[in-house]
Amino acid sequence: MFDGLKKLLVGKPLPTWELKHEKFKVLFGLAILASDPISSVAYATEEILWVLIPAIGFLAYGKSLGISGAIIGLLILLIFSYKQTIRAYPNGGGAYTVAKENLGKIPGLVAGAALSVDYILTVAVSTSAGTAAITSAFRWLEPHKVIISLALIFLITVVNLRGVKESARIFSIPTYLFIFSMLSLIVTGLIKYKVYGIVPSGNEALPVLGPVTIFLILRAFSAGCTALTGIEAVSNSTPNFKEPTTTNAIRVLLLLAGIVLIIFGGTSILATIYHAVPGIDKPTVVSQIAQQVFGKGFMFYIIQIATALVLIMASNTAFNGFPMLMSVIAQDGYAPRQLTMRGDRLSYSNGIIALSIIASILIVVFRGDTHLLLPLYAVGVFLSFTLSQTGMTLRWIRQKEKGWRHKALINGVGAIVTAITVIIISAEKFLNGAWIVILLIPIFVKLMMEVKEHYISVANHLRISDDELKQQHQMVAYNHQIIVPLASLNRAVVETLKYARSLTPNVTALHIAVNKEISEKWESRWEEWNPGIPLVIKESPFREIIDPFIEYIDSVIADMKPNDKLTILMPQFITINRFENYILHNQTSFFIREALLGRNKDVVVSNYPYYIDLDETEEIE
Numbered sequence: 001m002f003d004g005l006k007k008l009l010v011g012k013p014l015p016t017w018e019l020k021h022e023k024f025k026v027l028f029g030l031a032i033l034a035s036d037p038i039s040s041v042a043y044a045t046e047e048i049l050w051v052l053i054p055a056i057g058f059l060a061y062g063k064s065l066g067i068s069g070a071i072i073g074l075l076i077l078l079i080f081s082y083k084q085t086i087r088a089y090p091n092g093g094g095a096y097t098v099a100k101e102n103l104g105k106i107p108g109l110v111a112g113a114a115l116s117v118d119y120i121l122t123v124a125v126s127t128s129a130g131t132a133a134i135t136s137a138f139r140w141l142e143p144h145k146v147i148i149s150l151a152l153i154f155l156i157t158v159v160n161l162r163g164v165k166e167s168a169r170i171f172s173i174p175t176y177l178f179i180f181s182m183l184s185l186i187v188t189g190l191i192k193y194k195v196y197g198i199v200p201s202g203n204e205a206l207p208v209l210g211p212v213t214i215f216l217i218l219r220a221f222s223a224g225c226t227a228l229t230g231i232e233a234v235s236n237s238t239p240n241f242k243e244p245t246t247t248n249a250i251r252v253l254l255l256l257a258g259i260v261l262i263i264f265g266g267t268s269i270l271a272t273i274y275h276a277v278p279g280i281d282k283p284t285v286v287s288q289i290a291q292q293v294f295g296k297g298f299m300f301y302i303i304q305i306a307t308a309l310v311l312i313m314a315s316n317t318a319f320n321g322f323p324m325l326m327s328v329i330a331q332d333g334y335a336p337r338q339l340t341m342r343g344d345r346l347s348y349s350n351g352i353i354a355l356s357i358i359a360s361i362l363i364v365v366f367r368g369d370t371h372l373l374l375p376l377y378a379v380g381v382f383l384s385f386t387l388s389q390t391g392m393t394l395r396w397i398r399q400k401e402k403g404w405r406h407k408a409l410i411n412g413v414g415a416i417v418t419a420i421t422v423i424i425i426s427a428e429k430f431l432n433g434a435w436i437v438i439l440l441i442p443i444f445v446k447l448m449m450e451v452k453e454h455y456i457s458v459a460n461h462l463r464i465s466d467d468e469l470k471q472q473h474q475m476v477a478y479n480h481q482i483i484v485p486l487a488s489l490n491r492a493v494v495e496t497l498k499y500a501r502s503l504t505p506n507v508t509a510l511h512i513a514v515n516k517e518i519s520e521k522w523e524s525r526w527e528e529w530n531p532g533i534p535l536v537i538k539e540s541p542f543r544e545i546i547d548p549f550i551e552y553i554d555s556v557i558a559d560m561k562p563n564d565k566l567t568i569l570m571p572q573f574i575t576i577n578r579f580e581n582y583i584l585h586n587q588t589s590f591f592i593r594e595a596l597l598g599r600n601k602d603v604v605v606s607n608y609p610y611y612i613d614l615d616e617t618e619e620i621e
């Protein structure tokens with residue numbers, strides 16, 4: 001049943017040789033990796049105005065243009081910097097790989113942890129924002145926003161598990177719909193204002209309020225920096241592009257930069273022209289602009305639908321970047337090795353599933369509220385920007401390859417600017433929730449280091465030298481004793497006992513009696529059968545099974561001699577192709593196995609499977 005459901009949701013497994021076909025072309029790669037940065041445009045301008053308008057009123061519009069210009073300048077700087085990163089590190093890993101190789105292990109892990117946190121927040125924020133767009137249109141869904149967000153994460157997870165090719169086809173539609181609808185909004189809005197001289201109706205007149213302070217500008221700048229999240233995803237996902245890998249990744253990076261620049265800059269200009277005012281009980285800034293430019297016609301609703309879809313799909317950038325990043329970290333031994341394995345559809349399915357689970361937990365904890373999650377956003381990504389640019393600067397200085405001076409200058413300026421930005425964002429958002437991210441990053445680093453130490457320790461214990469291997473050419477003969485736990489006398493038990501007896505004559509059957517009358521009945525049946533195997537019955541007056549069982553096993557272990565091995569062979573009947581097998585049966589054997597594993601190195605725990613096909617009709621003997 002599980003296999004059938006899996007094939008229905010995920011699709012048939014793909015052979016490894018098809019991996020080269022499961023990679024991005026430029027247009028599909030742009031659609032997949034652009035969803036996060038371009039969706040940030042939908043609320044970045046609004047976040048700037050949220051800070052400025054309540055403080056300085058009408059002056060906010062002029063200042064917002066200057067702040068947007070500064071953010072665009074930072075975007076251009078980052079694009080040049082990441083273009084160099086892609087050329088230098090075509091195998092992916094982005095900031096983690098750059099920082100680890102040029103700054104050391106700890107900075108690399110900090111970059112990896114910061115990016116991981118940012119990817120998780122991207123999924124939580126984007127699905128919450130998409131849900132908010134849905135519940136704004138259908139107010140009766142508001143009480144169910146957490147369930148809706150979780151359902152969206154599940155849907156996006158399933159699509160990504162189906163592989164790169166299918167996810168690119170599905171997610172390219174809303175991404176390009178949003179891009180073209182926003183471009184039409186910007187062009188039409190500017191033409192109406194500049195060419196036809198249409199005077200915008202605007203919102204209510206805003207008075208000029210308090211003075212413009214540097215702290216206010218910095219707060220607005222930190223709020224608008226959400227427009228730059230997702231830029232790093234291209235460098236992290238470089239190996240996912242078709243050949244020539246580096247060239248295609250750079251093309252996508254440049255196209256992405258151009259789209260973000262035009263849409264973010266254009267939206268900021270239109271917000272100033274049409275005097276959009278954000279508010280809790282008001283439509284979004286994009287919605288206000290669209291209504292004035294197109295009226296409540298066809299294009300207005302297209303923009304609303306496209307915005308909602310791209311906000312939901314924004315998490316798809318994280319679903320590509322996070323698994324790739326974690327696979328690189330896992331290859332270095334700092335994350336579970338399962339994250340390096342590709343699933344049935346050649347995607348890093350374990351990373352995809354891990355991301356969806358952690359993001360879902362965040363949704364539940366923060367009740368799917370975008371405003372509670374947004375202050376946590378952007379801190380991690382700008383920290384990774386800083387470490388990446390610093391690492392690249394040191395790389396150019398050390399290697400001194402052709403053109404290293406201007407390359408070092410670009411990355412050096414990028415390191416300084418992003419370092420200042422991360423300080424601003426952390427300070428401005430600290431009390432609003434950024435402290436959580438600042439606390440989480442060192443915790444993630446500590447966990448990654450402990451994973452590495454565990455793998456090193458295990459490897460040291462498992463390692464065997466050539467000399468030791470030569471000494472093991474003579475196999476040791478163990479004295480085997482098998483104990484078969486049983487609850488009743490049935491076919492599964494009989495087959496298990498027969499198998500055990502074929503391995504060694506030293507077999508004991510063990511029964512924990514929780515019901516004396518029932519035990520006496522089948523004990524007499526055992527005596528009639530007389531298999532030549534001793535039966536040990538331990539009474540359990542408190543109806544416990546595990547503790548009396550462990551107590552008996554411990555008594556056997558105490559009497560064991562060197563080269564003795566004790567095997568616990570448990571009957572396990574399996575109903576073929578039946579889901580209920582996992583719920584209705586074999587629970588006791590599971591708990592016995594968990595209690596015994598790791599108890600003694602000379603104890604082996606195993607199952608004897610007895611298969612039952614319930615679809616076959618069999619006469620009762």
